[in-house]
Amino acid sequence: MTMSELKREQVEEMSAVELAYRVLKEKGEPVHYKDLFSKIAQVKEIETDQLDDRRAKLFTDLNIGGSFVHLGANHWGLKAWYPVDQSEEDLSRTIQAPTQNTESEDNTEGTDDDLEDIEDELDALANEDDAESNENNEFDGFDSDEDVENEEAEDDEG
Structure with a gap:
């Protein structure tokens, strides 16, 4: 039936x-x-x-x-x-979902490379920032030339 x-x-x-x-x-x-x-x-x-x-x-x-x-x-x-x-x-595995064509796989690989390049650039920028902040920290406690001149001028006035 x-x-x-x-x-x-x-x-x-x-x-x-x-x-x-x-x-x-x-x-x-x-x-x-x-x-x-x-x-x-x-x-x-x-x-x-x-x-x-x-x-x-x-x-x-x-x-x-x-x-x-x-x-x-x-x-x-x-x-x-x-x-x-x-x-x-x-x-x-009898019925498989449709797969993407190989062109899109090639594009995906290019995208991965692009992402890695961007990641490398960001790492380089972060390292530069770290180096600058370390450089500034090294001179903490030391007066700049401008500060020394201002202090000398104050001493001369007083």
Whole structure:
């Protein structure tokens, strides 16, 4: 019996996990979680204010349920579709998220170099500031030539 053939009473009695199993079995291929949940929410007529709670509960139930397998990139399938000797790690790599093209990777490397250059410049400026402050500290307690002249002028007046 397909999802569309189910009566309203049957749908109300079924859990979201049971419906997820039926959806996946009917499709016969992995389904993105968003699409899976949308189909279940539509069939069960879940109210808008309950969607977030139900979405989280279904996700947890799929993870716990022994009939389902996460295939990567948020796609879910039935364990029965895959050989027993395939581990869950192998299955999680079945569907990969789209990767960035190599041009962006090259640009990223250039960005890293630019950041390192900026970092080096900031270090050099900080070292210059440290050197200047150390130079000023070395002469603390010593009068400058101007101070000495002012003191001599005061002594001459007095």
